[in-house]
Amino acid sequence: MFTRIGPETGANLTVHVDGKPVSVRAGDSAATAAMLAGLLPSRLTPVSGAPRAPYCMMGVCFECLMTIDGVGSRQACLEPVREGMRIEVQSGRRTLTP
Amino acid sequence: MSAAFDLVILGAGPAGMSAAIAARRHGLSTVVLDDQPEPGGQIYRAVERRARSADAASLGPDYAAGAALVEIFRRCGADYRPVTQVWQIGRDLTVLASHAGASSAFAARAIVIAVGAAERPVPIPGWTLPGVMTVGAGQILLKASAVVPPQPLWIAGQGPLPLLYAAQLIDAGMPPAGILDTTPQGALARSWRHLPGALANWRYLPKGLSYLAAIRRAGVPLVRHVTEVAALGDGRVTSVRYAVGGRLHEAAAATLLLHEGVVPHVHMSLSAGVRHSWDDTLQAPVPVLDAWGETSLPGLFVAGDAGGIGGAAIAAIRGERTALRVAHRAGRIDYAQLQERDKTAGLQMRRHEQIRPFLNAVFTPRKAIHVPGDDVIICRCEELTARDIRQAVAAGCVGPNQVKAKTRCGMGPCQGRQCALTLQQIVADARGVAVAELEQLTIRPPLRPLTLGELASLDHHHGSANLT
Ligand code: FES
Numbered sequence: 001m002f003t004r005i006g007p008e009t010g011a012n013l014t015v016h017v018d019g020k021p022v023s024v025r026a027g028d029s030a031a032t033a034a035m036l037a038g039l040l041p042s043r044l045t046p047v048s049g050a051p052r053a054p055y056c057m058m059g060v061c062f063e064c065l066m067t068i069d070g071v072g073s074r075q076a077c078l079e080p081v082r083e084g085m086r087i088e089v090q091s092g093r094r095t096l097t098p
Numbered sequence: 099m100s101a102a103f104d105l106v107i108l109g110a111g112p113a114g115m116s117a118a119i120a121a122r123r124h125g126l127s128t129v130v131l132d133d134q135p136e137p138g139g140q141i142y143r144a145v146e147r148r149a150r151s152a153d154a155a156s157l158g159p160d161y162a163a164g165a166a167l168v169e170i171f172r173r174c175g176a177d178y179r180p181v182t183q184v185w186q187i188g189r190d191l192t193v194l195a196s197h198a199g200a201s202s203a204f205a206a207r208a209i210v211i212a213v214g215a216a217e218r219p220v221p222i223p224g225w226t227l228p229g230v231m232t233v234g235a236g237q238i239l240l241k242a243s244a245v246v247p248p249q250p251l252w253i254a255g256q257g258p259l260p261l262l263y264a265a266q267l268i269d270a271g272m273p274p275a276g277i278l279d280t281t282p283q284g285a286l287a288r289s290w291r292h293l294p295g296a297l298a299n300w301r302y303l304p305k306g307l308s309y310l311a312a313i314r315r316a317g318v319p320l321v322r323h324v325t326e327v328a329a330l331g332d333g334r335v336t337s338v339r340y341a342v343g344g345r346l347h348e349a350a351a352a353t354l355l356l357h358e359g360v361v362p363h364v365h366m367s368l369s370a371g372v373r374h375s376w377d378d379t380l381q382a383p384v385p386v387l388d389a390w391g392e393t394s395l396p397g398l399f400v401a402g403d404a405g406g407i408g409g410a411a412i413a414a415i416r417g418e419r420t421a422l423r424v425a426h427r428a429g430r431i432d433y434a435q436l437q438e439r440d441k442t443a444g445l446q447m448r449r450h451e452q453i454r455p456f457l458n459a460v461f462t463p464r465k466a467i468h469v470p471g472d473d474v475i476i477c478r479c480e481e482l483t484a485r486d487i488r489q490a491v492a493a494g495c496v497g498p499n500q501v502k503a504k505t506r507c508g509m510g511p512c513q514g515r516q517c518a519l520t521l522q523q524i525v526a527d528a529r530g531v532a533v534a535e536l537e538q539l540t541i542r543p544p545l546r547p548l549t550l551g552e553l554a555s556l557d558h559h560h561g562s563a564n565l566t
Contacts, residue, residue, distance in 0.1 A: 002248060003245065003272070004244055005271070006244035027144060027243065029243075032243045032245060035247075040228040040229065041334070042228075045479075047481045048481055050481065052478075053231075053334075055231050055235065056217065056231070057235035058140055058216070058238060060363070061516050062479060062511040062512040062516075063226075071199075071549060073511065
């Protein structure tokens with residue numbers, strides 16, 4: 001389990017990780033929210049369907065690609081959480097643009 | 099939307115913030131584009147929020163000092179755009195970036211790339227398994243969200259960051275299961291000759307020793323001279339395997355954090371098509387810069403760790419110097435003023451740089467990291483192994499770009515940010531040539547996956563002029 005330690009660092013918000021409401025804090029990223037919700041893997045690769053999860057947390061590796069508020073291939077580690085945000089596992093290629 | 103600025107700064111870490119502060123002091127219109135939600139860069143991540151919180155002390159005095167810089171930056175009058183992702187740097191000094199699903203163009207008289215460093219890729223068996231992350235990722239979770247990954251947590255690698263992070267976990271009451279130190283035998287002995295320089299810059303050494311003392315006090319196992327680290331598990335990491343003196347060991351792990359040092363983040367500068375060279379000490383490519391940080395494209399500068407690893411203090415000085423140069427070009431200060439200011443900066447820089455030879459000698463990048471076994475995945479996006487690369491070389495590919503065309507290595511969403519370094523080293527090794535002789539991977543925009551909306555929101559002129 002990913003564990004929150006220490007005192008409050010931001011207001012509490014609710015996001016939906018694969019449909020489940022999860023309490024997070026302002027300042028968390030969508031990737032952090034997914035991990036706090038126990039969502040590993042956070043994506044399955046388009047090439048072989050292999051399970052993957054956030055690796056660098058700083059926008060470099062693109063392992064955190066998720067579907068956020070219906071838009072595919074968002075880098076979840078770069079997306080700050082917003083109230084009501086929908087964060088979903090991305091399976092295979094996204095369908096929006098190549 | 100399109101806007102023109104004297105200076106466009108990419109990145110709001112120590113270098114970017116200092117550049118902005120200096121530029122504003124001399125009246126330059128300045129915009130700062132950063133992909134993070136808060137200023138500070140990775141080193142001072144979430145520093146504003148955390149410095150105010152009750153546990154700020156556990157993050158160390160340096161981190162707290164970053165809060166002062168952020169505060170000055172906030173008030174300097176630069177147009178600061180957080181959560182903004184740059185996806186193209188044009189040779190006409192126009193930057194295209196997207197924010198909240200819409201793109202904008204920023205025309206500049208000068209651009210400073212200040213995107214900092216990235217952790218060196220650590221291609222080991224099983225590094226793509228969920229539960230394996232970088233130590234930097236662990237630290238970002240800690241700084242930005244006060245979150246600790248699942249236990250048992252192992253740390254494997256070398257450099258100051260794993261020790262710092264371990265000490266922070268201990269402080270937080272969540273000690274790691276163990277630390278696998280991959281520093282090769284003899285590295286410390288070789289580094290002693292650089293000790294006088296390190297001692298002259300006394301601030302750094304006690305820090306490292308205090309981390310070690312904290313680790314020892316907490317009874318956290320610190321295993322030295324570890325080789326052959328591998329993550330094992332089905333669907334996620336469940337154990338870590340490693341060798342000491344030729345004997346294999348295995349331990350249960352829910353998290354494995356890797357770190358083999360940092361390298362300049364050159365993706366942006368590569369995409370601008372400017373000259374780069376191979377830095378043998380760093381074992382990584384660096385942009386070729388003049389004394390002020392200017393690249394081979396006039397008006398395009400690189401400041402801070404993106405141009406060579408120096409750490410936060412040096413990055414801030416480099417950022418300031420670059421902005422002074424831009425101010426001089428724009429006629430805001432004369433040459434005497436530029437020289438005068440530079441003398442002080444140069445002195446500060448030399449003082450901070452004295453620790454470098456010592457750290458470089460202790461934490462020399464190990465060749466084994468760059469030239470892994472055949473079955474290890476190199477390109478995480480396209481799921482290519484070292485064998486795929488070697489076969490491409492055997493089939494006649496002589497450089498990274500040919501391997502890329504043949505195998506798709508570096509063509510996935512990360513565009514080679516993770517694999518380029520390993521790719522270069524494997525190709526050089528397989529061909530038996532020095533890696534310095536190879537070209538760099540060609541990087542083409544857009545630098546991020548874009549939605550149609552992000553493309554369509556650009557005004558017509560830029561949309562058609564720059565994407566061809
Ligand atoms: S975790 Fe690496 S880009 Fe998001």
